[in-house]
Amino acid sequence: MSEQNQWIMGIETSCDETAVAIVKNGKEIVSNIVSSQIESHKRFGGVVPEIASRHHVEQMTIVIEEAMKEADITFSDLTAIAVTEGPGLVGALLVGVNAAKALAFAHNIPLVGVHHIAGHIYANRLLTEMKFPLLSLVVSGGHTELVYMKEHGHFEVIGETRDDAAGEAYDKVARTLDLPYPGGPHIDRLAQLGEPTIPLPRAWLEEDSYDFSFSGLKSAVINTVHNAEQRGEKIEPEALAASFQQSVIDVLVTKAAKAAKAYKVNQVLLAGGVAANKGLRAALQETFEPLEEIELVIPPLSLCTDNAAMIAAAGSIYYEKGIRSQLNLNANPGLDISIHNS
């Protein structure tokens, strides 16, 4: 009996990476091309949506071609095309969505719109099989969420940020410390060099809530720097970075551990760009390793940041569930992750 292989092309343009990947059977990366615009946005101190959209138009077909060449496949081999339909920057999403629709139409290939965060979570399936029920801690520039999954393709957001995402707080604190954009990795690096000696708040919110809040912490950091300046003192940036980072990580890890136990999950998956953070990785390992009944999965850096292999991996499951998009598919910056829950 010959088993048919499934080949999914993933396309991701939700922010400042133009990415295309080919994934086989939902788990195996055959090619994974990412064209980053980070150098172009550095001079503005952040991603400029109009410039991001312009870059996507310049890169789109080049990246598609590279991904197909590296995978050594033709359009007739493709089972489906999966594309990020949201959330993200609308102008940026539009380039990927319209390119995907044009390909799907030209070669009569099924089209599947994918939620960006579902993609981040499914990056983990490119490493190891998912074991349900599971909990995913999603931490990125735009998202801080705890997502519970009872089965494939079923997403329940049990906690989310009420103000800033963790990644945003990192960027703002980095700006306060005059660190270059993007600030997250610089804070992480400084934090490894310092001791968390500066008292900073932790927002636990209500007893039973898995939600997050980082705006208070961010303000506390800014005030600390400001007050020190007024007294003519200089705050040691390493100590401040370490204290800030510990405050963020404390809340993230404590809430994730509490939820993991309450929902009796078999796996905890880390997802999103901030998953590259060394301090967060270490703290999660320390917390979850003693818990034998829970497996902790942390993807490598290249699968934590935005990429299209993760979109293809999620698309593979959407496709198997029978989810299809039509040629009227639009970019949806406010897309809800749970729309396909049955």
Add this chain to the structure above:
Amino acid sequence: MKILAIDTSNYPLGIALLEDDKVLGEYITNIKKNHSIRVMPAIEALLKDCDTKPADLTKIVVAKGPGSYTGVRIGVTIAKTLAWSLNIPLTGISSLAVQAASAGKYFNGYLSPLFDARRGQVYTGLYRYDNGKLMNIREDQLLLSKNWAEELTQQPEKILFLGNDASIHRQQIEDIMGEQAIFSGITEMNPRPAELALIGKDMEPEDVHTFVPNYIRLAEAETKWLEENKKQKL
């Protein structure tokens, strides 16, 4: 030979299919509805009605701007992806040239197609037909309609203004130019995608990968950045 033309530069959405010397079909709407949702279904419907499969297409012609940044980007992205994946040539044509061609063919004088660019500004250029061929006299640019009208009074002939947005600037232009200014009628306001296909028919193809829209304007952040850096250097 079957050419697919796509124009999504502004509110009008235009798709045309040209076969040799015959326009097989044209689809035009002029409504404030999302291009991203409607372009691909419009292409699919027109091709289907004309018994044409994507693989039958021999060339893609796209209106490359100026116009709405997002609108132009949607058309150009679709055109580039179709051309690259079907391995057929792609030609980009000025969206203003398409607008000029929509009603200017038998006008003996200069054509000024224009798109509103807010705050009294317009995207425009100067065109004219010469032996049935559309010629560009002044390149596409962005300027105040007031300045444009004043400049045009130096021309010795009548000027035909074309496009849906001409009405926004009509009073201003007539005040300055008087009877020298002529405006096209409402049935000639929409840019004609069949004219886009025709203009692009024999034009040299672009490099599909590097082809980009002609936005005319830098992104706002870029303009500011350049200004600040100039200041610092002084």
